[in-house]
Amino acid sequence: MKYIPEPFKIKMVEPIKVTSREERAEILARAHYNMFGLPAESVYIDLLTDSGTGAMSDAQWAAMMRGDEAYSGGRSYVHLMDVAGEIIGYDYLQPVHQGRAAEKVLIPLLVSRRGQIVVANTFFDTTRAHVGLAGARPVDNVCQEGLDSAKAAPFKGNMDIPGLEKLISKHGDNVAAIFMTVTNNSVGGQPVSLKNMRETYELAHENGIPVCLDAARYAENAWFIHEREDGCQERSLRDIAREMFSYGDMFVMSAKKDGIVNMGGMVGVRDDGELIAKVKSNVISFEGYLTYGGLSGRDLEALAVGLEEGLDPDWQRYRVGQIQYLGDKLQQAGVPFQNPVGGHAVFIDAGRLLPHLKWNQYPGHALATQLYLEAGIRSCDIGSYLMDRDSVTHEEQQAPFEFTRLAVPRRVYTQSHMDLIAEALADIAHAPEKVPGFRITWEPPVLRHFTSRLEPIG
């Protein structure tokens, strides 16, 4: 259990405040027990997401001052294209304001008729929603190992290749596209191997199906490949990333993760003039002119620098090491989680920690609520509460897991914060039966977990 020291020092601080348990009980009730409804000021350690919550470097802040705010053809756009082009190497790259903007631009262009399916190693919730909005059915198809939280394996985010073969032979040309999420957020930030990406790509191409990478955490994925995949130990992260991108025809990216910016995204395509023209048209309608794509020039500069920093091996060793340290502490305390830990988060297996709760009493959400109540730590459910209802039958859907995700922002928290998180969870694990389940009292039609209202049962 070694904590890898920070490869940076702190130049600016933001005070955080400890509230009392009584205050937190009131705050929770006022927020209708929705973690997104909590005022951030009332949170001591915020593990709600690693998205857009990282600390920028001095180099990024300096670059922002050079932001060129020209409407068209700005210098900052050229800078971003140069950097991203070297890493990714596609024919066309386009900045957009965040990941779901890329999804909104690209996914409707992939679905040509009703009744099609789109397969993924597991969709993130916004990607899943956009597939549904485009009129297709999202189908998750992760490898078996990914579904067993207790069993450690190096690449639990992989696509299930035999499963994909079956889906293709059953649905034929009704498979509109294949998505590869790297790292695989919804199954625990688990990595995908180069071998699996290559096999998926080859199988897709034999059948004329396009592959789209969801590359939000591509740099963490490259680090895991560097550490775990045969023959990759001597390769640079940049070289590995380049090969990863070669196993896609297109990609969407939320740059708020491994791009280490507070806002930003990208979409890119290879080799298809027709698709590029359609992407451009959607971007101009939804995001803005092509050379800014919904971002200001200073954002484009920060992203250009952040993309480089995200591939620094010293950074990734520390980044993934910090999460592994937290996982080791939890293991020592007997708290079950998706093992091994992911690149951006520890996914506590709340289903196993709270066996007295049924899936539709949302164990992942229940644990998140308790963790806030006990220690002011905010996390979130990645389980049946997060799952939207079936888009056709409107039935509740049971997720394969009931996770509580502890997502760690980049360059924000230190070892003592990790220790405090582990202690708080160890305390809850001593008397798990005290944690109540939840019911939903109001919910919107899609992406319900952001805004629904809940109450504790009993």
Ligand code: F0G
């Ligand atoms: N794809 C993946 C794998 C993601 O994790 C996210 C966002 C998105 C797409 C959408 O990107 O937020 O920039 O629109 N994930 C965040 C999270 C919100 O907390 O995991 P976005």
